[in-house]
Amino acid sequence: MKFADFILPQAVRAEVKATDKLDVIREMAESLRDAGGIKNDEFEGIFKAIVKREELGSTGIGRGIAVPHTKHVSVEKLVGTVAVSHEGVDFDSLDREKVYLFFLIVSPLDHPSEHLRALEHITRQLKDDVFCKFLKQAKTQDDILTLLKEADDNVFGR
Amino acid sequence: MPKTALKRVEEVVVNNKSGLHARISTMLAKTAMAFSSQILVHKQRDRKTADARSVLELLSLGAAKEDRIRIEAAGEDADQAMDAILELFTVRFKELDDEELD
Numbered sequence: 739m740k741f742a743d744f745i746l747p748q749a750v751r752a753e754v755k756a757t758d759k760l761d762v763i764r765e766m767a768e769s770l771r772d773a774g775g776i777k778n779d780e781f782e783g784i785f786k787a788i789v790k791r792e793e794l795g796s797t798g799i800g801r802g803i804a805v806p807h808t809k810h811v812s813v814e815k816l817v818g819t820v821a822v823s824h825e826g827v828d829f830d831s832l833d834r835e836k837v838y839l840f841f842l843i844v845s846p847l848d849h850p851s852e853h854l855r856a857l858e859h860i861t862r863q864l865k866d867d868v869f870c871k872f873l874k875q876a877k878t879q880d881d882i883l884t885l886l887k888e889a890d891d892n893v894f895g896r
Numbered sequence: 897m898p899k900t901a902l903k904r905v906e907e908v909v910v911n912n913k914s915g916l917h918a919r920i921s922t923m924l925a926k927t928a929m930a931f932s933s934q935i936l937v938h939k940q941r942d943r944k945t946a947d948a949r950s951v952l953e954l955l956s957l958g959a960a961k962e963d964r965i966r967i968e969a970a971g972e973d974a975d976q977a978m979d980a981i982l983e984l985f986t987v988r989f990k991e992l993d994d995e996e997l998d
Binding site for chain 1: 919926
């Protein structure tokens with residue numbers, strides 16, 4: 739799986755305005771809705787499901803990265819978006835560090851392998867310090883999209 | 897009395913339907929962090945290795961149901977660490993997955 743398979747380019751945000759956890763999730767879910775990734779009338783349900791998942795345990799997995807997600811009956815294919823915060827957001831992460839890079843994904847029910855492969859691709863790329871550093875420094879949507887494209891072309895990662 | 901460093905290696909098969917997803921990887925990492933031993937998780941299919949303390953590395957394995965996993969624990973509490981991790985793979989992950997929330 740590649741970023742191009744599930745990241746909606748128009749939903750990518752280089753500078754999230756939100757400064758707390760719930761607002762970041764809302765802002766990213768809104769960008770996914772505005773880009774047509776999730777339906778308007780399903781928005782609140784999806785937002786609440788992502789928040790509920792966070793309550794079971796933060797998806798802040800350390801090293802300034804979070805992967806908020808949920809499964810939802812209304813999506814037919816896996817969709818996702820990327821956001822960068824230059825200030826960092828407290829996300830109750832495992833290592834208690836602020837989060838700068840967010841990958842939000844919404845997957846259909848009963849496709850656990852796709853969900854797993856998306857997480858695998860995201861984390862495989864983020865293991866590369868150079869990719870992480872460049873992504874944190876991204877200032878525009880285009881900067882991020884270029885980095886995602888390069889990652890898909892195996893410029894980074896192992 | 898000098899402390900003895902132990903090494904223990906075990907093989908398991910991922911038996912929960914969603915594989916090593918985020919919540920399960922977090923549980924594994926938290927368990928590994930409770931011990932001083934170094935714990936490595938190898939996915940046999942494509943020979944990828946993760947430090948069990950790192951959720952990032954565990955997720956990058958992309959380990960799915962039926963994948964064979966080799967676990968290596970090395971250190972003073974390797975035995976106890978391995979017992980705790982085997983318990984996760986054989987019992988807890990499946991229970992957690994059956995809750996259908998992740």
